[in-house]
Amino acid sequence: MHFLGIDGGGTKTDFLLLNEEGNTVRQRRIGTISYKQIGMDNTVWVLRENIKEILGGIQEKVYICIAFPNWGESAGNDILFSQRLHEITSFPVKVVNDSMAGWAGSLGLQEGINLVAGTGSIAYGRNKNGEEARAGGWCELFSDEGSCYWLGIKALELFTKESDGRAEKGTLLEIFRAYFCLKEDFDIIDIFEKEYKNDRTKIASIQKQLYQAAVSGDVEAQKLYISAAQELAVLIKTVYRKLKFQMEIAVSYSGGLFHARELILNPLQEQLAASGLYLCMPKYMPVQGAALLAAWEYRKEEAFIERLLKGLKA
Structure with a gap:
């Protein structure tokens, strides 16, 4: 077999x-x-x-x-x-x-909650009675909060704000200019329309440039990871409530976003700690x-x- x-x-x-x-x-x-x-x-x-x-x-x-x-x-x-x-x-x-595969792997088929945050985002859990619940995972156009796609869009938004002066200029500005080979900042519009607009995977990949900016000290980029953690924590807490857990329960995670390590894990753990939830390695x-x-x-x-x-x- x-x-x-x-x-x-x-x-x-x-x-x-x-x-x-x-x-x-x-x-x-x-x-x-x-x-x-x-x-x-x-x-x-x-x-x-x-x-x-x-x-x-x-x-x-x-x-x-x-x-x-x-x-x-x-x-x-x-x-x-x-x-x-x-x-x-x-x-x-x-x-x-x-x-469900994320939950089964991260917790070895045991009760608890798994958060998937990759191109999209979704939380899935199961209790000891075999009851299951999920939150998130709707559609990138109006959901998938906290995902790589969501952060990719937020990174593009931050670039425009830093370029305009609506946000404090940080390292994201030069990282984007170099990565997209921009002669003028407004060139990003044409590049997005032609190469990224209809490709959620490519949009999600922009999160990697946001990560570079965050680790190099761009405060506004770092704040976006905190915002992502807040959104992801809501998914987890919603599943916790649906399954009527009344004790500490394991919350594991999987997906490409977690390559950002402490940038996402630290604020996520802070968001969960107040509710008695803790993160565990998959x-x-x-x-x-x-x-x-x-x-x-x-x-x-x-x-x-x-x-x-x-x-x-x-």
């Missing part, structure tokens, strides 16, 4: 194949499989070809879990994708929102969480999962 976890985010997709001892058999990373970004036909084709390659030579039965950033957000697309699963593989497939990666969900679908036994966890490498 093998278990294949597929964690598809807004930027990248990880594949991980485990055996029954929890040992890694094969793994790979490709671009996004979000059908919002590449279309349903391309999503089906990419999944089929990559699953075929990663399972090449495997004779035993395989249980698969695909974690999507889109799942559960469009009834029509959920139905359409479910109807096309037979085009992808003949093995059993469980499809979940990628926030135990495993989201793709490992997807593989664990595939294994749980095969055998819902804690002893079996414990054996699997012993073989996993954090």
Whole structure:
């Protein structure tokens, strides 16, 4: 028996194949499989070809879990994708929102809350009774607060303010000018319209320039990470309230934003401390969480999962 976890985010997709001892058999990373970004036909084709390659030579039965950033957000697309699963593989497939894979990996299928803050943002939790709740993860155009996309837009806004003099000039100004090769600051409008406007992944990547500005002392850039932490804390507290937790509970995290380390983690912990919540390092990666969900679908036994966890490498 093998278990294949597929964690598809807004930027990248990880594949991980485990055996029954929890040992890694094969793994790979490709671009996004979000059908919002590449279309349903391309999503089906990419999944089929990559699953075929990663399972090449495997004779035993395989249980698969695909974690999507889109799942559960469009009834029509959920139905359409479910109807096309037979085009992808003949093995059993469980499809979940990628926030569930983040929770399963970061907390090893134990009760608690996981915050995903990458291209988008969402919090997902589960209590000991198996009840689940989520907050956030709506749409980057009117939600995804605190995410890399959100910070990318905020960074562009801050650039315009620093250029105008509406905000104190900081290092972000020169970082943007160099990164975008601007001859005039207003050139950013044309560059955004042509290269970034319809690409949420590229907009999210602008957060990296904001990070450079923040670590080099740009006070206004640092304030944006504090604002992001405030938004993310609201997501976590909302899930906490929905699940009626009445004690300290583990809150873990995953996603590209946390490459900013203390810039986001310190203010986030400060926001949570007043509510008796604490952050804990994720135990495993989201793709490992997807593989664990595939294994749980095969055998819902804690002893079996414990054996699997012993073989996993954090």
